[in-house]
Amino acid sequence: MKKIISCIILTLLSYTVYGQCTPKPKNWALSASVGYINVSTIKQPVSRYQSNTWTSLNINYSTSKWSFGGWAGANFWIDSKQPDLRLGFSITRTIKKW
Numbered sequence: 001m002k003k004i005i006s007c008i009i010l011t012l013l014s015y016t017v018y019g020q021c022t023p024k025p026k027n028w029a030l031s032a033s034v035g036y037i038n039v040s041t042i043k044q045p046v047s048r049y050q051s052n053t054w055t056s057l058n059i060n061y062s063t064s065k066w067s068f069g070g071w072a073g074a075n076f077w078i079d080s081k082q083p084d085l086r087l088g089f090s091i092t093r094t095i096k097k098w
Helices: 002-020
Strands: 029-042 047-062 066-077 084-091
Touching: none
Parallel strands: none
Antiparallel strands: 029 047, 047 066, 066 084
16 A cells, blocks of 8 residues: 555656656747849839849847847849848737747
């Protein structure tokens, strides 16, 4: 009888310890983006297309509903061969998760 009671107590104790050892959520995220777009501009008498390519590196810190981040990116207007470097900060509020 003592063995059964000790087994039950050890089992309950192990479930309690396991429940307290759940992994801590990771709040930091590092991401990157790359893109290309072909935008038309309407100029009379001929419309013209301008190609744009970009890349950015983002770092974010998230809580349950809010995300705060900074990013550094570069645009390059292909037709006019013009680089465009940018830095930014973003704040995002999560409305609904699914």
